[in-house]
Amino acid sequence: MEPHPTAPPAAQNPTEDFLIHARGLVKRFGDFTAVDGIDVDVRRGEAFGFLGPNGAGKSSTMRMIGCVSPPTSGVLEILGLDPRRDGPRIRARLGVCPQLDNLDIELTARENLTTYARFFGIGRREARRRADELLEFVQLAERADSKVEPLSGGMKRRLTIARAMVNQPEVVLLDEPTTGLDPQARHLVWERLFRLKQQGVTLVLTTHYMDEAEQLCDRLVVMDGGRIVAEGSPRELIERYSTREVVELRFNADDQRAYAEKLDGIGERLEVLPDRVLLYVDDGDEATAEVHRRSLSPASVLARRSSLEDVFLHLTGRTLVD
Amino acid sequence: MTAMLSVLEFHLVNYRRTWRSSALTTLVMPLLVMLGFGVGVGAYVEGGVGGVPYLDWIVPGLIASTALQAAVGEATWPVFSYFEWLKVYFAQAAAPLRVADILGGHLAFMLFRIVLSAAVFLAVAAAFGTLHSWWAPLTLVVALLVGLAVAAPTVAYAASVSSDSYLIILMRFAVLPMSLFSGVFFPIGSLPELLRWVAYVFPLWHGVELSRDAILGTSPGLLGLVHVACLLAWCAAGCLLAHVRFRRRLVI
Numbered sequence: 001m002e003p004h005p006t007a008p009p010a011a012q013n014p015t016e017d018f019l020i021h022a023r024g025l026v027k028r029f030g031d032f033t034a035v036d037g038i039d040v041d042v043r044r045g046e047a048f049g050f051l052g053p054n055g056a057g058k059s060s061t062m063r064m065i066g067c068v069s070p071p072t073s074g075v076l077e078i079l080g081l082d083p084r085r086d087g088p089r090i091r092a093r094l095g096v097c098p099q100l101d102n103l104d105i106e107l108t109a110r111e112n113l114t115t116y117a118r119f120f121g122i123g124r125r126e127a128r129r130r131a132d133e134l135l136e137f138v139q140l141a142e143r144a145d146s147k148v149e150p151l152s153g154g155m156k157r158r159l160t161i162a163r164a165m166v167n168q169p170e171v172v173l174l175d176e177p178t179t180g181l182d183p184q185a186r187h188l189v190w191e192r193l194f195r196l197k198q199q200g201v202t203l204v205l206t207t208h209y210m211d212e213a214e215q216l217c218d219r220l221v222v223m224d225g226g227r228i229v230a231e232g233s234p235r236e237l238i239e240r241y242s243t244r245e246v247v248e249l250r251f252n253a254d255d256q257r258a259y260a261e262k263l264d265g266i267g268e269r270l271e272v273l274p275d276r277v278l279l280y281v282d283d284g285d286e287a288t289a290e291v292h293r294r295s296l297s298p299a300s301v302l303a304r305r306s307s308l309e310d311v312f313l314h315l316t317g318r319t320l321v322d
Numbered sequence: 323m324t325a326m327l328s329v330l331e332f333h334l335v336n337y338r339r340t341w342r343s344s345a346l347t348t349l350v351m352p353l354l355v356m357l358g359f360g361v362g363v364g365a366y367v368e369g370g371v372g373g374v375p376y377l378d379w380i381v382p383g384l385i386a387s388t389a390l391q392a393a394v395g396e397a398t399w400p401v402f403s404y405f406e407w408l409k410v411y412f413a414q415a416a417a418p419l420r421v422a423d424i425l426g427g428h429l430a431f432m433l434f435r436i437v438l439s440a441a442v443f444l445a446v447a448a449a450f451g452t453l454h455s456w457w458a459p460l461t462l463v464v465a466l467l468v469g470l471a472v473a474a475p476t477v478a479y480a481a482s483v484s485s486d487s488y489l490i491i492l493m494r495f496a497v498l499p500m501s502l503f504s505g506v507f508f509p510i511g512s513l514p515e516l517l518r519w520v521a522y523v524f525p526l527w528h529g530v531e532l533s534r535d536a537i538l539g540t541s542p543g544l545l546g547l548v549h550v551a552c553l554l555a556w557c558a559a560g561c562l563l564a565h566v567r568f569r570r571r572l573v574i
Binding site for chain 2: 029070
């Protein structure tokens with residue numbers, strides 16, 4: 001067998017093209033292992049997602065990437081630098097939007113940005129210019145001089161994103177960027193993040209919202225119990241771990257399990273939930289017709305495209321994690 | 323250094339937003355204390371202390387005590403809140419600042435507030451004509467020392483406790499005894515031996531003695547060096563401890 005003549009040159013120096021490069025990355029807190037040996041590569045310009053239930057190790061991973069949490073073991077390179085040694089130098093080129101807003105509520109929106117810009121050694125005049133530009137970008141220009149305290153959750157989140165952009169970072173880390181926001185606010189945040197991505201900013205985000213991951217991420221990993229359980233583009237993951245379509249059937253019965261047997265053989269996989277039965281199929285209409293051919297009459301039928309949510313629940317289970 | 327200054331600048335911008343609420347306290351407290359203790363209590367203290375009128379005698383101690391109060395005020399709830407409630411320190415830790423910059427910048431701001439409070443008190447005292455010596459402005463340096471000697475370990479404490487009710491404990495069991503038994507209102511010679519050790523061990527008494535020498539124009543002699551050494555020891559140990567505690571909270 002011939003060697004690969006077309007192997008990309010990047011393969012010779014794998015860390016060069018990756019803004020974030022992790023191998024066997026581990027984070028332990030005492031006896032508890034939060035991150036249990038993960039491999040991650042994030043390329044310049046892509047939007048990369050960490051998906052997983054609570055406690056999967058997403059935030060611990062993000063904190064290591066943000067250089068505020070030294071790895072317990074393993075390799076971690078960010079922008080080609082070692083976070084154990086070059087923390088401040090790396091952080092100078094990162095933007096961080098934490099899970100909980102940590103704005104200064106006594107200051108105005110603009111002052112939050114200008115004072116933060118000063119931490120990066122940005123001059124006062126330039127800080128002010130960037131603050132105004134960013135406030136415009138996150139649609140808070142008219143609130144520039146109002147204090148942060150009375151701003152809505154969505155506005156605060158947008159301001160935090162603006163603050164993360166104040167040093168014109170190469171990578172922006174977003175830990176659950178839209179958790180707790182109402183639908184309008186979420187869409188506005190997504191739209192702004194998409195604009196950032198178009199400008200060539202590399203986005204790394206964690207989320208447990210499937211629609212968020214599908215909207216924003218080029219590539220993502222699913223984490224569970226500190227490990228990566230799947231990796232790929234949203235489309236790839238759906239193709240690999242789910243079927244093209246899902247049919248949701250609700251029967252008028254206390255126990256949906258009674259119907260499982262009668263549905264046997266339709267589609268690739270069948271899942272019984274307390275309130276409905278899910279059929280994982282290639283063709284939802286065809287499967288629905290088959291259900292009716294078997295003289296079953298569910299109270300409701302919903303044939304839909306398979307989503308990342310199906311992948312996620314398949315991989316991480318339906319048990320509630322608190 | 324510029325990194326630390328940028329943190330100081332952040333606190334100053336913050337202070338520009340909130341100074342009004344503290345300004346009244348800074349100005350009115352010295353006036354009330356001067357009137358209450360100096361003029362009121364002083365009227366009952368005949369002959370003053372060691373030949374010095376009572377008001378003039380307590381003013382230096384009150385200035386050192388003001389530094390203590392300002393230091394405790396700035397190093398307790400604000401620090402606790404920046405960790406627990408507002409999480410401002412965590413935002414700063416995500417920027418290219420080191421733990422020393424975050425801590426140092428905040429301590430620098432505290433010193434600014436402490437010296438400001440002491441200076442206002444000194445000005446009020448001057449207006450009452452209680453300053454006896456041209457060495458009096460030196461009390462501001464003493465206030466700086468007392469301020470850091472108190473603020474640094476208090477910051478370490480505030481960064482370690484899990485609930486703000488521990489801050490109240492600090493007020494009751496450290497700040498209050500220190501205020502009472504450090505020779506501010508009466509010479510510590512009138513205290514029983516055991517309580518005198520409160521004065522010797524904690525920073526305030528050393529500052530009170532130095533302030534008194536500066537304002538009354540007496541020479542502290544070699545004992546002055548001991549006072550300064552004690553205060554510096556508190557500063558150094560406090561800063562070290564605070565850095566350890568900050569690191570543990572911010573780099574995990």
